[in-house]
Amino acid sequence: MGKHQAKRKKVPIVAVVVVVIAAVAVVIGVISGWFTRLPEFFVDSAVQTGELTANMSKQEIEEYLQETVDKSKFLFNINARPTFENGTAEGDLLIQNPIENAYGMKVTITLDDTGETVYQTDGILPGQYILMDKLDKPLSKGEYAATAVLTAYDGDKEIGQSAAGLVISVKA
Amino acid sequence: GKSGSGYFDVDKNGTYYIMAMDKAGNSAQYGPILTSDTLISVEMPTKMLFAVAPNLNHGTEFVAPEFEIKNKSAFREIKVSMDAFNAGLNNQFTLLDAAGTPSENSLKMYIKNVVGLSDITQPVLIVPGAAFKEIPLGNIARYNGTNGIGKFTFAGDTYEYPVGMSNMAPLRADFTFRLKIMTGEVVA
Numbered sequence: 391m392g393k394h395q396a397k398r399k400k401v402p403i404v405a406v407v408v409v410v411i412a413a414v415a416v417v418i419g420v421i422s423g424w425f426t427r428l429p430e431f432f433v434d435s436a437v438q439t440g441e442l443t444a445n446m447s448k449q450e451i452e453e454y455l456q457e458t459v460d461k462s463k464f465l466f467n468i469n470a471r472p473t474f475e476n477g478t479a480e481g482d483l484l485i486q487n488p489i490e491n492a493y494g495m496k497v498t499i500t501l502d503d504t505g506e507t508v509y510q511t512d513g514i515l516p517g518q519y520i521l522m523d524k525l526d527k528p529l530s531k532g533e534y535a536a537t538a539v540l541t542a543y544d545g546d547k548e549i550g551q552s553a554a555g556l557v558i559s560v561k562a
Numbered sequence: 563g564k565s566g567s568g569y570f571d572v573d574k575n576g577t578y579y580i581m582a583m584d585k586a587g588n589s590a591q592y593g594p595i596l597t598s599d600t601l602i603s604v605e606m607p608t609k610m611l612f613a614v615a616p617n618l619n620h621g622t623e624f625v626a627p628e629f630e631i632k633n634k635s636a637f638r639e640i641k642v643s644m645d646a647f648n649a650g651l652n653n654q655f656t657l658l659d660a661a662g663t664p665s666e667n668s669l670k671m672y673i674k675n676v677v678g679l680s681d682i683t684q685p686v687l688i689v690p691g692a693a694f695k696e697i698p699l700g701n702i703a704r705y706n707g708t709n710g711i712g713k714f715t716f717a718g719d720t721y722e723y724p725v726g727m728s729n730m731a732p733l734r735a736d737f738t739f740r741l742k743i744m745t746g747e748v749v750a
Contacts, residue, residue, distance in 0.1 A: 448625065455611050456627040462609035465634070470745040471600035484601055493608075537742070542608050550608025553645055553742035 464542045464552060465491050467519075473559045477528035481558075482521065483509075485538075489517035493542040493549060499525075499556065502535040508558070513543065525558075534558040602743050603634040610737050612716050614669070624669075624718035628676050631741065633702040633710040639746040642699045642712060644673065647690045650736030657737075659689050670719040678702055678712035685717055690737060701746060 467486040474481035487495050494516065499509040508527040511520065536556045542549050612626040633640045649657075655667035664670060672685035679700035686697050702712040 448623065451613055451625055452627065455613060455625065459607050459609050459611055459627045459629060462607050463605055463630075464608045465603075465605040467601055467603045469600055470602045539740075550738065551646070551740045552604075552606055552608070553740055554602050554604075555742060555744040 461492075462550065464493060464495075464540075464550065466495065466540050466552065466554075468497070468538055468540070468554050468556070470554065471557050471559065474525065474529075474561065476562045477530055477560055478524060480522040480524050483523050484519075484521060485511065485514065486519035487514045487516050491516040491542075493544055495543065496541050497538055498541075499536050499538045499558075502537055508534075508536065529558065529560045531560050531562055534560075599637040600745065601635060601637075602640065602745055604640060604743050605632040605634060606630075606741050610739050612671075612718065614718065614720050624716075624720055626716040626718075628713045628715050631699075631702060631712045631714075632705070633712075634705050635710075635745075636705055639701050639703050641701050641744040641746060642679070643742050643744075644697045644699060644739055645742040646738075646740035647688055647694050648738055649690050650738060652736035654736075657688060657690050659693070660687055664719055664721040666721055666723070669721065672717045672719075673697060673699075673714055674717055675700070676713035676715050679714055682714060688716075696742075699741075 465488045467484060467488065469482055469484035472481045472483050485497055487493075494513050496513055497509070497511045498507055500507050506527065508525045508529065509523070510526060514520065534557070536558050538554045538556055540552045540554065542551070607629045612624065614624050631642055655669070656662075658664065658668050658670045660670075662668065662670065671688050673682055673688055674685040675682045679702075681698040681700040688694070688697070699714060700712060703710055
Protein backbone atom coordinates (compact mmCIF):
# COMPACT_ATOMS: atom_id res chain seq x y z
CA MET A 391 0.00 0.00 0.00
CA GLY A 392 2.80 2.41 0.94
CA LYS A 393 4.56 1.86 -2.35
CA HIS A 394 1.32 2.38 -4.22
CA GLN A 395 0.68 5.70 -2.47
CA ALA A 396 4.19 6.89 -3.24
CA LYS A 397 3.56 6.38 -6.92
CA ARG A 398 0.33 8.30 -6.83
CA LYS A 399 2.08 11.40 -5.44
CA LYS A 400 3.73 11.84 -8.82
CA VAL A 401 0.42 12.36 -10.61
CA PRO A 402 0.50 16.18 -10.89
CA ILE A 403 3.98 16.19 -12.40
CA VAL A 404 3.12 13.65 -14.99
CA ALA A 405 -0.19 15.30 -15.66
CA VAL A 406 1.72 18.39 -16.77
CA VAL A 407 3.81 16.31 -19.10
CA VAL A 408 0.68 14.77 -20.48
CA VAL A 409 -0.86 18.14 -21.28
CA VAL A 410 2.30 19.19 -23.06
CA ILE A 411 2.19 16.06 -25.14
CA ALA A 412 -1.38 17.03 -25.93
CA ALA A 413 -2.52 13.64 -27.05
CA VAL A 414 -5.62 12.06 -25.65
CA ALA A 415 -4.52 8.57 -26.56
CA VAL A 416 -1.18 9.09 -24.95
CA VAL A 417 -2.72 10.68 -21.88
CA ILE A 418 -4.51 7.62 -20.64
CA GLY A 419 -1.71 5.32 -21.68
CA VAL A 420 0.92 7.36 -19.89
CA ILE A 421 -1.14 7.60 -16.75
CA SER A 422 -1.57 3.86 -16.82
CA GLY A 423 1.96 2.90 -17.70
CA TRP A 424 3.69 5.17 -15.24
CA PHE A 425 1.57 4.71 -12.19
CA THR A 426 0.28 1.18 -12.15
CA ARG A 427 1.77 -0.27 -15.30
CA LEU A 428 -1.60 -1.63 -16.29
CA PRO A 429 -2.29 -1.73 -19.99
CA GLU A 430 -4.59 0.98 -21.31
CA PHE A 431 -5.82 1.64 -24.77
CA PHE A 432 -7.60 4.55 -26.28
CA VAL A 433 -8.76 5.04 -29.80
CA ASP A 434 -8.83 8.19 -31.80
CA SER A 435 -8.69 8.87 -35.49
CA ALA A 436 -6.71 12.03 -34.85
CA VAL A 437 -4.69 13.10 -31.85
CA GLN A 438 -6.44 15.72 -29.75
CA THR A 439 -5.37 18.15 -27.09
CA GLY A 440 -5.81 16.25 -23.85
CA GLU A 441 -7.59 17.39 -20.73
CA LEU A 442 -7.83 14.04 -19.04
CA THR A 443 -6.31 13.70 -15.60
CA ALA A 444 -5.84 10.83 -13.22
CA ASN A 445 -8.70 12.14 -11.09
CA MET A 446 -11.38 12.13 -13.77
CA SER A 447 -14.55 10.28 -13.00
CA LYS A 448 -16.15 7.95 -15.48
CA GLN A 449 -18.75 10.60 -16.19
CA GLU A 450 -16.05 13.16 -16.92
CA ILE A 451 -14.35 10.75 -19.31
CA GLU A 452 -17.66 10.13 -21.06
CA GLU A 453 -18.31 13.84 -21.35
CA TYR A 454 -14.86 14.44 -22.75
CA LEU A 455 -15.25 11.70 -25.37
CA GLN A 456 -18.73 12.94 -26.26
CA GLU A 457 -17.55 16.50 -26.70
CA THR A 458 -14.71 15.38 -28.94
CA VAL A 459 -16.99 13.29 -31.15
CA ASP A 460 -19.62 16.02 -31.34
CA LYS A 461 -16.99 18.46 -32.52
CA SER A 462 -16.11 16.07 -35.35
CA LYS A 463 -19.55 16.25 -36.95
CA PHE A 464 -19.51 16.71 -40.67
CA LEU A 465 -22.42 17.88 -42.78
CA PHE A 466 -22.67 17.43 -46.53
CA ASN A 467 -25.16 17.60 -49.36
CA ILE A 468 -25.00 15.65 -52.59
CA ASN A 469 -27.52 14.68 -55.24
CA ALA A 470 -28.27 10.95 -55.00
CA ARG A 471 -29.64 10.91 -58.56
CA PRO A 472 -27.46 13.16 -60.75
CA THR A 473 -28.61 13.31 -64.35
CA PHE A 474 -26.57 14.04 -67.46
CA GLU A 475 -28.11 14.74 -70.89
CA ASN A 476 -25.22 12.84 -72.48
CA GLY A 477 -21.82 11.50 -71.51
CA THR A 478 -20.02 14.78 -71.92
CA ALA A 479 -22.71 17.15 -70.65
CA GLU A 480 -22.85 18.75 -67.24
CA GLY A 481 -25.07 17.13 -64.64
CA ASP A 482 -26.67 18.27 -61.39
CA LEU A 483 -24.20 16.93 -58.86
CA LEU A 484 -25.29 19.43 -56.17
CA ILE A 485 -22.26 18.84 -53.98
CA GLN A 486 -22.13 21.27 -51.09
CA ASN A 487 -19.84 21.76 -48.13
CA PRO A 488 -22.15 23.81 -45.87
CA ILE A 489 -20.71 26.90 -44.28
CA GLU A 490 -21.35 25.59 -40.76
CA ASN A 491 -18.80 22.81 -41.33
CA ALA A 492 -15.40 23.08 -39.70
CA TYR A 493 -13.68 21.04 -42.40
CA GLY A 494 -12.85 21.16 -46.06
CA MET A 495 -13.72 18.19 -48.20
CA LYS A 496 -12.95 16.35 -51.41
CA VAL A 497 -15.31 14.07 -53.28
CA THR A 498 -14.55 11.01 -55.37
CA ILE A 499 -17.25 9.10 -57.26
CA THR A 500 -16.61 5.54 -58.37
CA LEU A 501 -18.82 3.05 -60.17
CA ASP A 502 -19.94 0.19 -57.94
CA ASP A 503 -19.59 -2.47 -60.62
CA THR A 504 -16.08 -1.69 -61.79
CA GLY A 505 -14.58 0.49 -59.07
CA GLU A 506 -13.67 2.97 -61.79
CA THR A 507 -13.34 6.60 -60.72
CA VAL A 508 -15.59 8.77 -62.89
CA TYR A 509 -15.42 12.05 -60.98
CA GLN A 510 -13.05 13.66 -58.52
CA THR A 511 -12.96 17.11 -57.01
CA ASP A 512 -10.19 19.12 -55.50
CA GLY A 513 -10.79 20.83 -52.17
CA ILE A 514 -14.22 22.29 -51.40
CA LEU A 515 -14.15 24.64 -48.44
CA PRO A 516 -17.05 25.31 -46.05
CA GLY A 517 -19.49 27.60 -47.84
CA GLN A 518 -18.54 26.32 -51.30
CA TYR A 519 -20.43 24.04 -53.65
CA ILE A 520 -20.47 22.44 -57.06
CA LEU A 521 -23.87 22.59 -58.67
CA MET A 522 -23.24 21.38 -62.22
CA ASP A 523 -20.20 19.67 -63.65
CA LYS A 524 -19.06 17.15 -66.23
CA LEU A 525 -17.86 13.72 -65.28
CA ASP A 526 -14.12 13.16 -65.64
CA LYS A 527 -14.85 9.97 -67.53
CA PRO A 528 -17.69 10.18 -70.07
CA LEU A 529 -20.27 7.44 -69.65
CA SER A 530 -22.52 6.00 -72.31
CA LYS A 531 -26.30 6.04 -72.05
CA GLY A 532 -27.63 4.21 -69.02
CA GLU A 533 -27.94 4.16 -65.27
CA TYR A 534 -24.98 3.45 -63.06
CA ALA A 535 -24.87 2.59 -59.38
CA ALA A 536 -22.03 4.56 -57.86
CA THR A 537 -20.60 5.60 -54.52
CA ALA A 538 -19.44 9.08 -53.61
CA VAL A 539 -16.77 9.12 -50.92
CA LEU A 540 -16.57 12.45 -49.13
CA THR A 541 -13.30 12.95 -47.32
CA ALA A 542 -13.13 15.62 -44.65
CA TYR A 543 -9.91 17.56 -44.13
CA ASP A 544 -8.62 19.76 -41.35
CA GLY A 545 -6.09 21.70 -43.37
CA ASP A 546 -4.13 19.04 -45.20
CA LYS A 547 -4.90 16.36 -42.65
CA GLU A 548 -7.57 13.80 -43.46
CA ILE A 549 -9.87 13.41 -40.49
CA GLY A 550 -12.57 11.06 -41.74
CA GLN A 551 -14.75 9.83 -44.55
CA SER A 552 -18.42 9.48 -45.31
CA ALA A 553 -20.04 7.81 -48.28
CA ALA A 554 -23.24 8.25 -50.27
CA GLY A 555 -24.88 5.82 -52.67
CA LEU A 556 -25.73 7.39 -56.03
CA VAL A 557 -27.48 6.42 -59.24
CA ILE A 558 -25.97 8.30 -62.18
CA SER A 559 -28.31 8.69 -65.15
CA VAL A 560 -26.97 9.43 -68.64
CA LYS A 561 -29.85 10.08 -71.01
CA ALA A 562 -28.13 9.80 -74.40
CA GLY B 563 -14.86 20.73 -60.78
CA LYS B 564 -16.19 24.25 -60.39
CA SER B 565 -17.11 25.87 -57.15
CA GLY B 566 -18.32 29.21 -55.85
CA SER B 567 -19.10 30.91 -52.59
CA GLY B 568 -22.56 31.14 -51.16
CA TYR B 569 -25.12 28.50 -50.43
CA PHE B 570 -28.19 26.87 -51.75
CA ASP B 571 -31.23 26.25 -49.71
CA VAL B 572 -34.13 23.85 -50.04
CA ASP B 573 -37.72 24.93 -49.63
CA LYS B 574 -40.63 22.72 -48.71
CA ASN B 575 -41.67 22.22 -52.32
CA GLY B 576 -38.46 20.57 -53.33
CA THR B 577 -36.89 23.44 -55.22
CA TYR B 578 -33.67 25.05 -54.26
CA TYR B 579 -32.35 28.55 -54.49
CA ILE B 580 -28.86 29.93 -54.81
CA MET B 581 -27.72 32.81 -52.67
CA ALA B 582 -24.59 34.42 -54.05
CA MET B 583 -22.45 37.36 -53.04
CA ASP B 584 -19.90 39.13 -55.22
CA LYS B 585 -16.64 40.71 -54.06
CA ALA B 586 -18.36 44.05 -53.53
CA GLY B 587 -20.77 42.44 -51.10
CA ASN B 588 -23.79 42.50 -53.39
CA SER B 589 -26.02 39.49 -52.85
CA ALA B 590 -28.67 37.98 -55.03
CA GLN B 591 -31.05 35.07 -54.92
CA TYR B 592 -31.52 32.90 -57.98
CA GLY B 593 -33.96 30.13 -58.63
CA PRO B 594 -35.83 27.99 -58.17
CA ILE B 595 -33.69 26.03 -60.57
CA LEU B 596 -33.88 22.30 -59.96
CA THR B 597 -35.93 20.00 -57.87
CA SER B 598 -34.00 18.61 -54.96
CA ASP B 599 -36.02 15.73 -53.60
CA THR B 600 -33.09 13.49 -54.44
CA LEU B 601 -30.67 15.51 -52.37
CA ILE B 602 -28.85 13.68 -49.59
CA SER B 603 -28.38 16.11 -46.72
CA VAL B 604 -26.86 14.51 -43.67
CA GLU B 605 -24.74 15.29 -40.62
CA MET B 606 -22.58 12.61 -39.01
CA PRO B 607 -19.49 12.19 -36.86
CA THR B 608 -16.08 11.55 -38.36
CA LYS B 609 -14.05 10.53 -35.31
CA MET B 610 -13.93 7.08 -33.74
CA LEU B 611 -13.28 7.18 -29.99
CA PHE B 612 -13.51 4.87 -27.04
CA ALA B 613 -11.59 4.29 -23.85
CA VAL B 614 -10.83 1.54 -21.41
CA ALA B 615 -9.30 2.96 -18.25
CA PRO B 616 -8.77 0.32 -15.59
CA ASN B 617 -6.30 2.54 -13.80
CA LEU B 618 -8.79 5.35 -13.30
CA ASN B 619 -10.74 3.31 -10.79
CA HIS B 620 -13.17 2.15 -13.44
CA GLY B 621 -12.07 -1.46 -13.64
CA THR B 622 -12.20 -2.84 -17.14
CA GLU B 623 -15.25 -0.87 -18.10
CA PHE B 624 -15.47 0.09 -21.74
CA VAL B 625 -16.49 3.72 -22.32
CA ALA B 626 -17.68 5.12 -25.63
CA PRO B 627 -19.59 8.23 -26.63
CA GLU B 628 -22.76 8.34 -28.72
CA PHE B 629 -22.43 8.90 -32.44
CA GLU B 630 -25.35 10.86 -33.89
CA ILE B 631 -26.49 10.81 -37.51
CA LYS B 632 -28.98 13.48 -38.54
CA ASN B 633 -31.04 13.28 -41.72
CA LYS B 634 -31.63 16.86 -42.79
CA SER B 635 -33.63 16.01 -45.88
CA ALA B 636 -37.29 16.92 -45.62
CA PHE B 637 -38.17 14.52 -48.46
CA ARG B 638 -36.58 11.15 -47.99
CA GLU B 639 -35.61 8.83 -45.24
CA ILE B 640 -32.08 7.54 -45.44
CA LYS B 641 -30.67 4.08 -45.06
CA VAL B 642 -27.42 4.05 -43.09
CA SER B 643 -24.71 1.42 -42.98
CA MET B 644 -21.14 1.19 -41.79
CA ASP B 645 -19.30 0.20 -44.94
CA ALA B 646 -15.71 0.39 -43.76
CA PHE B 647 -13.81 -0.09 -40.50
CA ASN B 648 -10.05 -0.05 -40.65
CA ALA B 649 -7.05 -0.04 -38.38
CA GLY B 650 -4.74 2.94 -38.77
CA LEU B 651 -0.96 3.10 -38.81
CA ASN B 652 -0.80 3.81 -35.07
CA ASN B 653 -2.88 0.85 -34.05
CA GLN B 654 -1.24 -1.46 -31.55
CA PHE B 655 -3.87 -4.03 -30.75
CA THR B 656 -6.41 -6.38 -32.22
CA LEU B 657 -10.16 -6.59 -32.44
CA LEU B 658 -11.17 -10.20 -32.06
CA ASP B 659 -13.63 -12.32 -33.96
CA ALA B 660 -16.41 -14.20 -32.19
CA ALA B 661 -14.15 -17.09 -31.24
CA GLY B 662 -11.39 -14.91 -29.79
CA THR B 663 -10.56 -14.44 -26.13
CA PRO B 664 -9.63 -10.91 -25.01
CA SER B 665 -6.04 -10.41 -23.95
CA GLU B 666 -4.02 -7.44 -22.74
CA ASN B 667 -3.83 -6.05 -26.26
CA SER B 668 -7.05 -7.28 -27.78
CA LEU B 669 -10.78 -7.05 -27.21
CA LYS B 670 -14.10 -7.74 -28.84
CA MET B 671 -15.93 -4.63 -29.94
CA TYR B 672 -19.56 -4.24 -30.92
CA ILE B 673 -21.71 -1.56 -32.47
CA LYS B 674 -25.14 -1.12 -30.93
CA ASN B 675 -28.18 1.07 -31.24
CA VAL B 676 -28.85 3.98 -28.90
CA VAL B 677 -31.89 5.37 -30.69
CA GLY B 678 -33.49 5.05 -34.10
CA LEU B 679 -31.25 2.40 -35.71
CA SER B 680 -33.38 -0.71 -35.85
CA ASP B 681 -30.88 -3.00 -37.60
CA ILE B 682 -28.50 -3.02 -34.62
CA THR B 683 -30.86 -3.39 -31.70
CA GLN B 684 -28.74 -6.46 -30.95
CA PRO B 685 -25.02 -5.58 -30.72
CA VAL B 686 -23.06 -6.51 -33.86
CA LEU B 687 -19.45 -7.64 -33.57
CA ILE B 688 -16.97 -5.55 -35.55
CA VAL B 689 -14.11 -7.35 -37.24
CA PRO B 690 -11.85 -4.83 -38.96
CA GLY B 691 -9.80 -4.99 -42.12
CA ALA B 692 -10.37 -7.44 -44.95
CA ALA B 693 -12.76 -9.54 -42.88
CA PHE B 694 -15.07 -6.59 -42.30
CA LYS B 695 -18.49 -6.83 -43.90
CA GLU B 696 -20.84 -3.92 -44.34
CA ILE B 697 -23.09 -3.52 -41.30
CA PRO B 698 -26.61 -2.18 -41.91
CA LEU B 699 -27.52 0.23 -39.11
CA GLY B 700 -31.08 1.16 -40.03
CA ASN B 701 -33.29 3.75 -41.62
CA ILE B 702 -33.56 7.32 -40.34
CA ALA B 703 -36.75 9.23 -40.97
CA ARG B 704 -36.77 12.45 -42.90
CA TYR B 705 -36.21 15.60 -40.92
CA ASN B 706 -39.36 17.27 -39.70
CA GLY B 707 -38.07 19.09 -36.67
CA THR B 708 -38.21 16.21 -34.23
CA ASN B 709 -37.37 13.13 -36.21
CA GLY B 710 -34.49 12.36 -38.47
CA ILE B 711 -31.96 11.24 -35.86
CA GLY B 712 -30.21 7.94 -35.26
CA LYS B 713 -27.56 7.26 -32.64
CA PHE B 714 -25.20 4.37 -32.08
CA THR B 715 -22.39 3.59 -29.72
CA PHE B 716 -19.75 0.92 -29.22
CA ALA B 717 -19.50 -1.74 -26.55
CA GLY B 718 -16.54 -3.93 -25.69
CA ASP B 719 -15.58 -7.18 -24.04
CA THR B 720 -12.21 -6.50 -22.48
CA TYR B 721 -9.47 -8.40 -20.72
CA GLU B 722 -9.76 -8.76 -16.96
CA TYR B 723 -6.71 -6.69 -16.16
CA PRO B 724 -5.15 -7.85 -12.89
CA VAL B 725 -4.14 -5.23 -10.37
CA GLY B 726 -0.40 -4.84 -10.15
CA MET B 727 0.46 -6.07 -13.62
CA SER B 728 3.96 -4.90 -14.53
CA ASN B 729 6.18 -4.47 -17.56
CA MET B 730 3.22 -3.65 -19.78
CA ALA B 731 3.77 -0.74 -22.13
CA PRO B 732 0.85 1.65 -22.77
CA LEU B 733 -1.20 0.56 -25.75
CA ARG B 734 -2.78 2.67 -28.37
CA ALA B 735 -5.48 1.80 -30.84
CA ASP B 736 -6.22 3.66 -34.03
CA PHE B 737 -9.37 2.85 -35.96
CA THR B 738 -11.55 4.69 -38.43
CA PHE B 739 -15.05 3.93 -39.64
CA ARG B 740 -17.05 5.11 -42.63
CA LEU B 741 -20.81 5.51 -42.75
CA LYS B 742 -22.66 5.16 -46.04
CA ILE B 743 -25.96 6.86 -46.82
CA MET B 744 -28.55 5.63 -49.28
CA THR B 745 -31.78 7.44 -50.00
CA GLY B 746 -35.24 5.96 -49.60
CA GLU B 747 -38.53 6.81 -51.22
CA VAL B 748 -39.79 10.35 -51.41
CA VAL B 749 -42.34 11.17 -48.73
CA ALA B 750 -45.42 12.69 -50.32
